[in-house]
Amino acid sequence: MNIKSAKFIVSNQNAKDCPKSDLPEYAFIGRSNVGKSSLINMLTNNKKLAKTSSKPGKTRLINHFLIDSSWHLVDLPGYGYARASKSEKKNFQKLITDYFINRNQLISAFILVDVRHEAQKIDIEFMRWLTINKIAFSIVFTKIDKLKQDGNPNSGIEEKIKNYKSVILENWEYLPEIFLTSSTKHIGKENILYYINKLNRDINQK
Numbered sequence: 021m022n023i024k025s026a027k028f029i030v031s032n033q034n035a036k037d038c039p040k041s042d043l044p045e046y047a048f049i050g051r052s053n054v055g056k057s058s059l060i061n062m063l064t065n066n067k068k069l070a071k072t073s074s075k076p077g078k079t080r081l082i083n084h085f086l087i088d089s090s091w092h093l094v095d096l097p098g099y100g101y102a103r104a105s106k107s108e109k110k111n112f113q114k115l116i117t118d119y120f121i122n123r124n125q126l127i128s129a130f131i132l133v134d135v136r137h138e139a140q141k142i143d144i145e146f147m148r149w150l151t152i153n154k155i156a157f158s159i160v161f162t163k164i165d166k167l168k169q170d171g172n173p174n175s176g177i178e179e180k181i182k183n184y185k186s187v188i189l190e191n192w193e194y195l196p197e198i199f200l201t202s203s204t205k206h207i208g209k210e211n212i213l214y215y216i217n218k219l220n221r222d223i224n225q226k
């Protein structure tokens with residue numbers, strides 16, 4: 021599966037100003053610097069579509085991208101940017117929560133998590149908040165190229181994912197959909213696009 025066209029539509033500071041379209045929408049969210057914008061660029065085969073940076077706090081607005089004239093990808097600011105001021109953090113939090121509460125056309129959120137870290141409280145709390153608000157989500161592990169793949173199940177990616185799954189199962193009865201990605205090595209694109217395509221087809225058949 022490949023995306024044929026990806027077009028930047030608009031950046032907004034407020035959920036209420038976002039496009040009034042009924043097209044199905046998928047949003048990428050997670051801690052600052054986790055690789056949300058890079059993932060969008062990998063999925064769309066366009067290195068310059070979403071702005072990325074090695075410094076956290078790059079994406080500051082709600083960015084809508086129109087994909088194949090039929091659905092939207094949304095790049096959001098990260099949460100938990102340690103160096104933001106208290107009022108900035110509050111503003112970002114409001115922007116993010118307003119977006120998720122108000123976007124009825126949102127089909128699913130993708131929570132991005134850096135595969136190198138243990139489960140972080142801020143991510144689990146955000147997943148809990150989505151669950152309470154009846155918003156579907158899946159988990160995307162990013163930067164898998166940064167972990168050793170030496171075949172030893174206890175030292176690399178497998179161990180990290182196993183531990184993460186057990187934290188999820190302490191909080192939820194079921195595991196969400198899980199994706200493993202590397203934007204630099206172009207890993208995981210097919211699975212995510214296949215999943216979105218399937219959800220889009222399910223909507224069209226309703």
Ligand code: GTP
Pocket residue numbers: 051052053054055056057058059071072073074075076077078079080096097098099162163164165166201202203204205
């Ligand atoms: P904010 O917009 O600041 O919240 O960050 P973001 O989540 O959009 O992250 P962004 O895509 O800007 O990437 C942050 C940094 O991580 C950049 O230096 C990227 O090059 C790097 N990065 C992103 N994905 C990967 C990956 O899969 N592998 C590696 N090695 N680096 C990555």
Ligand code: MG
Pocket residue numbers: 056057058071072078079095096097
């Ligand atoms: Mg970004």
